[in-house]
Amino acid sequence: MPRRGPVDVTALVSAAREGTPRAVARLITLVENADPALRAVMQALAPHTGRARVIGLTGSPGVGKSTTTSALVAAYRERGARVGVLAVDPTSPFSGGALLGDRIRLSEHALDPEVYVRSMASRGHLGGLSWATPQALRVLDGAGCDVVLLETVGVGQSEVEVAGLADTTVVLLAPGMGDGVQAAKAGILEVGDVFVVNKADRDGADVTVRDLRGMISLGDRSEPGLWRPPVLKTVAERAEGVTDVIESLDKHLAWLEEHGELRARRTRRAAREVEAIAVRTLRERMGDVRAGHGLDDLAAEVVDGRTDPYTAADRLVASL
Amino acid sequence: MPRRGPVDVTALVSAAREGTPRAVARLITLVENADPALRAVMQALAPHTGRARVIGLTGSPGVGKSTTTSALVAAYRERGARVGVLAVDPTSPFSGGALLGDRIRLSEHALDPEVYVRSMASRGHLGGLSWATPQALRVLDGAGCDVVLLETVGVGQSEVEVAGLADTTVVLLAPGMGDGVQAAKAGILEVGDVFVVNKADRDGADVTVRDLRGMISLGDRSEPGLWRPPVLKTVAERAEGVTDVIESLDKHLAWLEEHGELRARRTRRAAREVEAIAVRTLRERMGDVRAGHGLDDLAAEVVDGRTDPYTAADRLVASL
Numbered sequence: 306m307p308r309r310g311p312v313d314v315t316a317l318v319s320a321a322r323e324g325t326p327r328a329v330a331r332l333i334t335l336v337e338n339a340d341p342a343l344r345a346v347m348q349a350l351a352p353h354t355g356r357a358r359v360i361g362l363t364g365s366p367g368v369g370k371s372t373t374t375s376a377l378v379a380a381y382r383e384r385g386a387r388v389g390v391l392a393v394d395p396t397s398p399f400s401g402g403a404l405l406g407d408r409i410r411l412s413e414h415a416l417d418p419e420v421y422v423r424s425m426a427s428r429g430h431l432g433g434l435s436w437a438t439p440q441a442l443r444v445l446d447g448a449g450c451d452v453v454l455l456e457t458v459g460v461g462q463s464e465v466e467v468a469g470l471a472d473t474t475v476v477l478l479a480p481g482m483g484d485g486v487q488a489a490k491a492g493i494l495e496v497g498d499v500f501v502v503n504k505a506d507r508d509g510a511d512v513t514v515r516d517l518r519g520m521i522s523l524g525d526r527s528e529p530g531l532w533r534p535p536v537l538k539t540v541a542e543r544a545e546g547v548t549d550v551i552e553s554l555d556k557h558l559a560w561l562e563e564h565g566e567l568r569a570r571r572t573r574r575a576a577r578e579v580e581a582i583a584v585r586t587l588r589e590r591m592g593d594v595r596a597g598h599g600l601d602d603l604a605a606e607v608v609d610g611r612t613d614p615y616t617a618a619d620r621l622v623a624s625l
Numbered sequence: 626m627p628r629r630g631p632v633d634v635t636a637l638v639s640a641a642r643e644g645t646p647r648a649v650a651r652l653i654t655l656v657e658n659a660d661p662a663l664r665a666v667m668q669a670l671a672p673h674t675g676r677a678r679v680i681g682l683t684g685s686p687g688v689g690k691s692t693t694t695s696a697l698v699a700a701y702r703e704r705g706a707r708v709g710v711l712a713v714d715p716t717s718p719f720s721g722g723a724l725l726g727d728r729i730r731l732s733e734h735a736l737d738p739e740v741y742v743r744s745m746a747s748r749g750h751l752g753g754l755s756w757a758t759p760q761a762l763r764v765l766d767g768a769g770c771d772v773v774l775l776e777t778v779g780v781g782q783s784e785v786e787v788a789g790l791a792d793t794t795v796v797l798l799a800p801g802m803g804d805g806v807q808a809a810k811a812g813i814l815e816v817g818d819v820f821v822v823n824k825a826d827r828d829g830a831d832v833t834v835r836d837l838r839g840m841i842s843l844g845d846r847s848e849p850g851l852w853r854p855p856v857l858k859t860v861a862e863r864a865e866g867v868t869d870v871i872e873s874l875d876k877h878l879a880w881l882e883e884h885g886e887l888r889a890r891r892t893r894r895a896a897r898e899v900e901a902i903a904v905r906t907l908r909e910r911m912g913d914v915r916a917g918h919g920l921d922d923l924a925a926e927v928v929d930g931r932t933d934p935y936t937a938a939d940r941l942v943a944s945l
Contacts, residue, residue, distance in 0.1 A: 347933040354930055440934070568928065575934065576924035580911055582938035587907050591900055604896035608888065610674050613667040614760070614895065618902035 312342040318349040321448040324387070329421050332444045336437050337425060339585075343440065350447035355571070357389070357446035358558060361471030362456045363464045363493075368479040369503040373541040374456050378414050380544075380551050381452050389445035389453040390422040393438055393467075421445060436585055438470055439578040468496035470574055472567060473557045475499045475550070478517070480509035494520055497534050499553045505538035505546065514538060532560050590625045599624055632662040638669040641768040644707070649741050652764045656757050657745060659905075663760065670767035675891070677709070677766035678878060681791030682776045683784045683813075688799040689823040693861040694776050698734050700864075700871050701772050708734075709765035709773040710742040713758055713787075741765060756905055758790055759898040788816035790894055792887060793877045795819045795870070798837070800829035814840055817854050819873045825858035825866065834858060852880050910945045919944055 312335065320328035335343050360377075364370050374390060381388045414420040425441060438455070445453045457467045468474040476497035500521075502513050517536045535553050539546035561567040591600065603617040632655065640648035655663050680697075684690050694710055701708045734740040745761060758775070765773045777787045788794040796817035820841075822833050837856045855873050859866035881887040911920065923937040 344933075344935040347935050351927075351933040352930045355928060443934070571928045572921065572924045575927040575937075576920050578934050579920065579923055579927060579937040579941055580908075582934055583911065583941045584904060584908065586938060586942055588900075588904065591903065600896050600899065601892065603899055604892045607671075607895040607899060608675060608891045610672045613664075613671040614763070614898050614902055615664040615667050617895075617899040618906060621899055621903045622906055 312340065312346075314342055314345040314349055318346060318447070321444070322353060324418065324449060326418060326421060329444065329448045330423065332448070333423050333425070333441050336440045336444060339437075347440070347443065350443060353447045353449075354443055355446065357442070357450045357453045358473070359442055359446075359453045359455055359471045360554060361467040361474040362454055362477065363458070363467050363474065363496075364477030364479075364503075366458055368477045369541050370456055370458070370477055373475075373477055373501065373503055373539065373547075374454050375414065376539075376541045376544045376547045377454060377550065378420055380547050382414070382417065382420065386451035387419045387449055388421070389448070389450035390420070390456065391438070391441055391445065391453060392422075392424045392456045394424065394458060421448070421450065436581045438466075439574060439581070442470065443578075464493055464496050469577060472561060472570060473498045473554055475501055475554070477501050477503050478513060479504045480507045480513045498532060498557050499550065500534055500536040501539055501546075501550055502536065503539050503541050506540050510538060532557065587625065591621060632660065632666075634662055634665040634669055638666060638767070641764070642673060644738065644769060646738060646741060649709075649764065649768045650743065652768070653743050653745070653761050656760045656764060659757075667760070667763065670763060673767045673769075674763055675766065677762070677770045677773045678793070679762055679766075679773045679775055679791045680874060681787040681794040682774055682797065683778070683787050683794065683816075684797030684799075684823075686778055688797045689861050690776055690778070690797055693795075693797055693821065693823055693859065693867075694774050695734065696859075696861045696864045696867045697774060697870065698740055700867050702734070702737065702740065706771035707739045707769055708741070709768070709770035710740070710776065711758070711761055711765065711773060712742070712744045712776045714744065714778060741768070741770065756901045758786075759894060759901070762790065763898075784813055784816050789897060792881060792890060793818045793874055795821055795874070797821050797823050798833060799824045800827045800833045818852060818877050819870065820854055820856040821859050821866075821870055822856065823859050823861050826860050830858060852877065907945065911941060 317328050317331060321332055332346060334340075335346060362370055362374055362377075371392070374392075378388050378390060414422065423441065425437060442453055442455065455467055455471055457464075464474075464476070474496050476493050476499070478500065480502060500517055502510055502517070504510070505514075514536050521534055521536070537546060537549050537553060539550060541547065558567070561570065600621060603612070603620060606612040607614050607617050637648050637651060641652055652666060654660075655666060682690055682694055682697075691712070694712075698708050698710060734742065743761070745757060762773055762775065775787060775791055777784075784794075784796070794816050796813050796819070798820065800822060820837055822830055822837070824830070834856050841854055841856070857866060857869050857873060859870060861867065878887070881890065920941060923932070923940060926932040927934050927937050
């Protein structure tokens with residue numbers, strides 16, 4: 306994208322709040338580029354945030370995440386909600402992700418001015434998702450979205466990160482698909498608020514549902530007073546079962562509010578966001594040290610065994 | 626593991642340097658637990674490090690990583706080298722990894738006192754691999770290993786991280802296995818110094834070799850003077866082709882030394898290690914702020930829209 310002139314933050318934020326899709330897109334680009342104007346953007350947006358509910362959607366490749374997202378967007382649009390979709394690809398360190406090629410399926414909403422769809426590749430190898438995603442969510446929230454669907458491929462630790470950002474996390478599975486991998490990632494049991502077995506018209510759907518219910522009832526989740534994650538079946542392609550999913554999402558939101566958990570989750574999310582920005586600030590200062598060859602000199606001493614990495618790190622921190 | 630008394634660092638480091646496997650294991654446990662004694666350990670080890678060559682091994686699940694590792698261990702043992710194996714599982718945020726269950730295959734070396742094998746789950750969701758792995762490598766290096774094989778499942782960005790830690794990175798593939806995923810992860814082309822198509826007795830091995838060579842010749846790698854990664858075939862289970870791999874690894878090491886790249890890579894690795902320790906130190910200070918409710922208060926202000934995350938982060942940094 307060509308570099309444009311200095312950002313007129315006030316005008317841009319106003320336009321985004323009035324619902325101009327291009328203004329929203331521009332703000333998210335500022336987030337992606339870690340633009341210095343972000344600070345002013347976030348200041349201007351702050352009073353208007355905290356309204357959107359964030360629904361995380363995760364699952365292995367092939368379970369039908371984008372089809373499900375699309376069906377949920379349609380359902381929320383029927384209610385008259387303004388909907389944001391943020392698709393984050395944690396698998397593409399080098400460039401925008403091939404795995405998001407199926408974003409095209411959301412094109413049925415492409416002409417709806419009340420739906421914002423955005424894909425982001427998670428940049429760099431440290432803190433990419435944790436730094437940029439909450440700020441992109443904040444833009445969609447400030448732009449008046451009632452619901453933001455945060456979709457990510459369940460690889461590595463991305464489910465856990467998504468769960469940390471969402472009010473409610475939906476874990477998608479499909480019958481008979483990569484059961485080995487699914488089972489290996491027992492972590493999904495701990496992060497899901499709602500489980501959905503998509504492609505439920507396929508063989509083995511009931512087995513997958515039963516297995517999941519079994520695993521959930523074995524976990525901590527069965528304690529009284531705790532939210533007991535439902536396991537639902539959908540055929541997202543034909544919008545079958547989507548109403549039940551929406552209903553479960555509403556129930557979970559009500560449960561969160563009732564138990565003071567909504568504010569607790571959002572406070573934890575904000576704490577992590579603030580911490581990520583602070584770490585980045587400190588890293589930038591270290592980068593300045595690196596540019597001044599300070600870090601390289603320290604590293605060379607470590608390579609030569611003249612000092613150890615802890616002593617070097619102390620000197621680095623002291624130089625900030 | 627039960628908490629033992631205070632660590633006698635001097636005795637432990639001496640024992641590790643004399644080749645006592647239990648002492649080496651204990652030191653790596655200190656790394657895993659981020660034990661405060663690490664600082665003294667690293668100080669004691671510093672003069673004895675920088676001798677091991679680190680060979681990274683990565684590939685999708687099922688390509689035969691541990692079989693290949695085992696075959697390489699056998700080959701290096703024949704040369705009389707002391708060998709360390711560090712298997713890092715980036716997919717297990719919650720507990721020791723199921724994907725490392727196949728560690729058992731390395732049991733043929735279990736009784737060899739000159740072979741140290743260790744699995745590590747990558748802890749937490751930020752900086753786990755980048756913080757602990759270089760320090761575990763440093764322990765194996767300081768304990769007199771001539772070669773350390775660093776094995777990791779190629780998921781998410783782990784290949785890139787492994788390549789950042791190794792002198793030489795071996796990317797393993799298998800014929801016809803998850804070609805879609807393999808292709809989607811074009812990043813492997815950029816990190817591999819040696820490519821190995823394992824299970825080469827299966828159909829499609831030659832196609833995979835040809836495709837890989839094609840992709841490599843299309844990349845930057847074909848420029849004169851640059852290292853041109855070889856593409857080799859193995860049947861690791863029967864140790865077929867392993868001699869060629871060892872030969873390529875030696876050639877790459879010689880190339881690195883000749884071009885000043887070995888020191889450059891190790892300096893970059895040490896710089897990242899120092900930076901990771903520094904970031905952790907700063908995070909710990911933030912954790913102290915959090916424990917004092919400072920961060921929670923800031924987060925609550927952000928949730929209420931009374932402040933923006935940047936201003937909050939400034940205040941957090943200022944409080945360190």
